[in-house]
Amino acid sequence: MVVVNARRCPQNHRCPSLRVCPTGALKQSGIGAPTVDSELCIDCGKCIAYCPMSALVGDVRKAGQR
Ligand code: SF4
Secondary structure (H helix, E strand, O other): OOEEOOOOOOOOOOOHHHHHOOOOOEEOOOOOOOEEOOOOOOOOOHHHHHOOOOOEEOOHHHHHHO
16 A cells, blocks of 8 residues: 655645546545545555655555565
């Protein structure tokens, strides 16, 4: 699953990655750091590639298995 690194997210804007998530797994309350719904995330990686701050990262354990 995707992990949000809130320290990399400036938390001052609407997350642009929300609109590229095909399942609606990425959610945001206000302009805070987004969260990932593990039930909905299919690990497609689109949000990771889209975030300009590299605040969204793949699960390291899973990444090592690929
Ligand atoms: S990896 Fe894909 S499904 Fe998961 S939160 Fe990112 S865009 Fe959505």
